[in-house]
Amino acid sequence: MGNLHAGGYSANAALRWQESLPWLVAIAAFFLLPEFLNLGARILIFILFALSLDLIVGYAGIVTLGHAAFFGLGAYTAGILSARAGINDPLIQLVASGVTAGLLGVVTGAIILRTRGLALMMLTLAIGSICLEVANKASSLTGGADGLAGITIAPVLGQFRFDLYGKTSYLYCLAILFVCWWFVRRLVYSPFGASLAGIRENNLRMHAIGAPVYLRMLAVYAISAALAGFAGALLTQTSQFVGLNVVSFELSGEMLVMLILGGVGRIYGAFAGPAVYMIAQDQLAKQFPEYWYLGIGSLLVIVVLFAKGGVLGLVDRMVSRIGKGRRS
Amino acid sequence: MKSIRTLLTLLMAGAIGLFHAQAFAQTIKIGVINTYSGPNASLGDIMDKGMKLYMKQNEKRLPPGVKIELVIRDDGGANPDKAKQLAQELIVRDKVQILTGLIWTPNAAAIAPLATEAKLPVVIMNAGTSSITTMSPYFARVSFTLWQSSFPTGTWAAKKYKRAYIAVSDFGPGIDAENAFEKAFRDGGGEIVGKVRIPLANPDFVPFIQRAKDAKPEVLFAFIPAGPQATQIMKAYNDLGLAKSGVKFIGPGDLTPDDELPNMGDAPLGVYTVHHYSAASTRPANKSFIAAWKKEYGEKSTPSFMSVGAWDGMDAIYQLIIDQKGKIDGDQSMISLRGYKNANSPRGPISIDPLTRDIVQNEYLREVRKVGGKLANVEIETVATAIKDPWKEINKK
Structure with a gap:
């Protein structure tokens, strides 16, 4: 286990200096890259989404292909509240x-x-498909395949209007992500988090020691769903539009890919994955609008083949190698 | 940490330098949002070819010193939030002065608020739902509306047939096509024996066409997005033997796009469609357009109505650049677009209605026939001359 790994109950729960890195980078980006804030806000949203997925995939060991259902429901809830109810x-x-x-x-x-x-896994896929079909058919509420337009979002706290350059979006998403990250981190280091790791590693034994396995799983699944719902709402609020693809299987799959790319079960993998994936996608799509999938595909093959544990796994190994070099 | 910051600062400085270098060269940046990946990638490609052919042929029309740069982005299909994000980036980061492309209605609808906020002229080269141009005062459309083609289809069909079945894709343009055809067909005394809406993404047409067959209509009216889906629905129509059971197949021209005809076998022979453009048209402007296209892209390549939308869209953009002598202003551009006219488009005379910013053009009845061993949409008669969008005309009253 590397030193960037957010361990479990037994691990030291004190904040390490490395954990401030993502936040410093995010704040630096706000000042240094003002033209990229809309992309930045999207990355933050997908980090939150990946974080929610990491909680169940990485910590509870529930592999899902339908997590977009919760993201989509969150997105549509926010959108419908605005476009249909005026909230x-x-x-x-x-x-x-x-x-x-x-x-x-x-x-x-x-x-x-x-x-x-x-x-x-099959059931998560099925539930995802049902949600997609419901969103498609309930077009008086959701707008169907045309998408839900006509969403207006009031200024945050009555002060900060969502602007074309994405300043408000970025800071707002950053603040929500920070709160959620803090919550997830507390959760993972709590006895609850330890019991999740237990369920993942040895389900039978957890039953044997009398842990309420089913209830624990249900609790973490619901928490993860709610976090994904937050992320969906953020997407609606920053893009002021909801399309059917927020509930699509493609999104669920893409999210899983981003998480694996970053590293599963280590909190910060959910930070690294979407950032790397989306920046690569942004740059490739700009250079080669016709062939950018090829680039993304190659990147994934390389990571899966040569960087076990994702981007963070790679960092771990580099850090430990440098550490060894110093000692010798 | 320090080194990372220095690196970022250096990168930024480099980027700013680049921006400045470009700004001095009097380059007008045009953002293009189209589909270049996924099942509908061929649509982006065929529109790109139309745009680039126009630019190549008309380079000299631009005011001296003015250059055009296309900033092309892929929306991957009907992906409204992706399109919106791309539009945002094109405006904020790439500082485009004109936006164009837009194959899909949902995508165009999603960027309407941005166009209004940024006062950015948007020339819609394809998306055909009637209501789009009402969504932003900075939208102008050079393509078509589904009402324009489907309403005359209904009027024409009501004279020949009494019982019709309607099958359309379940999104904006499909619903427009359904409403337009139904109204005109009913007004003409016809009866709608049934209708069905087909999901937009990854449809399997067989069950839907089977339902149409079971309803025993005289004529089946269908709309699907032009492109690979046209070939798929034609295959379902053929496989289920509707032609043999005496069911005629009609629709807007999206059903038999010129570039898809070679993939369809003999299935579409005798299919009637109403549309604003056919590659087989014998108008002189079209003949020279086709000749230039074949010279540039090879004998096998055929332009479709989408290529012509892209071609005419570039013409409208050139016109607004020339009108303003290369200094693009949002409101001035819209004035220029509102007065846009071209008597010699490959599709015949066209103009933009100054009131609605929507296209005015002729609609032709065509039949798929074999011409020189190849399938072609042969224009038979002009069923509507200089027709404005019927939806807006009806709702005005």
């Missing part, structure tokens, strides 16, 4: 999105968490 306050929308997505997490989790492994 434009971003924070109210955010809370509502988290609650609805969390509830969906409880309901679907109660069903699917009775299964394990491949069956579970």
Whole structure:
């Protein structure tokens, strides 16, 4: 286990200096790259989404292909509140999105968490498809394949208007991500987090020692769903539009890819993955609008072949090699 | 940490330097949002070819010292939030002065608020839902609306047939096509025996066409986005033997796009469509357009109505650049676009309606026939001359 790994209950829960790095980079980017703030806000949103996914994939060992269902529900909740009910306050929308997505997490989790492994994965896929079809068919609410337009978002706290350059979006997403990160970090280092790791590593033994395995899984699934719902709401608020692809299977898959790219089960993998993936995508799509998928594909093959544990795994090994070099 | 900051600062300084170097060269940047990946990648390609051919042929029309740079971005299909993000970046980062492309209605709808906020002239080269041009005063359309083609289709069909079935893609343009055809067909005394909406993404057409067949109509009216889906629905129509059971197949020209005809076998022979452009048209302006196209892209390549949308879109953009002598202002551009006219488009005379900023053009009835061993949309008659978008005309009253 490398030193960037957010361990578990047994690990030292004190903040290490490396953990401030993502935040310093984010703040530096705000001042140094003012033209990239819209992209930055999107990256922050997908980091939050990846973080929610890491909680269940990396810590609880629930591999899902339908996580976009919660992201999408969050996005549509915020969008529908604004476009259909006229509730434009971003924070109210955010809370509502988290609650609805969390509830969906409880309901679907109660069903699917009775299964394990491949069956579970199939069920997440099925639930994702159902959600996509519901969003497509309920076009009086969601706008169907045309998307949900006509969303207006009130200024954050009545002060900060969402601007074309994305300053407000960026800082707003950064603040929400910070709060969620803090919560996830506390969760992972808590006894609850330790029991999740136990379930992931040896399910039977956790049953044997009398841990309420099913309830623990359900709880973390719902929490993860709510976090994904927050991320969805942020996407709606910063883009002021909701399209069907927020509930698509492609998004679920892409998210999993980003997480694996960054490194699973280590919190900061969820930071590195989306950042690397989206910046690469942005640059490649600019250079080769017709062939950029080729570049993304090659990047993934290289990472999976040569960088086990994702980008952070690579960093770990580099750090430990330098450390050895110094000692000798 | 310090070194990273220095590096970032250096990178930024480099980027700023680049921006300045470009600004001095009197280059007008035009953002293009189109589809270059996924199942509909061929659409972006065929529109690109139209734009680039126009630019190559008309380089000298630009005011002296003015150059045009296309900043091309891929939306991957009907992806409204992606399109919106791309538009935002094109405005903020690349500082484009004109935006164009836009194959998909949802994508165009998503960027409407941005166009309004940034006062950015947007020339829509394809997306055909009637309501789009009402979404932003900075939108002008050079392509078509589904009402323009489907309404005359309904009027024409009602004279020949009594019972029709409607199958359309379940999104803006499809719903427009359905409403337009239904209204005109009913007004003409026809009966709609059934209708179905087909999901936009990854459809399997067989069950839908089977339902149409079971309803036993005299005529099946369908709209799907022009491109690979046109070939797929034609295949389903052929495989299920609708022609043999006496069901005629009609629709807007999206059903038989010129560039897809070679992929369709003999299935579409005898299919009637109404549209504003056919590559087989014998107008002199079209003949020279086709000749230039074949010379540039080879004998096998055929332009479609989308290529002509792109061609005419570039013409409108050139006109607004010339009108303003290379200094692009949002409101001035819109004045120029509102007065846009071209008597010699490959599709015949066109203009932009100053009131609605929407295209005014002729609509032709065509039948798919074999011409010189190849399928072609042969224009039979002009069913509507200088037709404005019927949806806006009807809703005005």
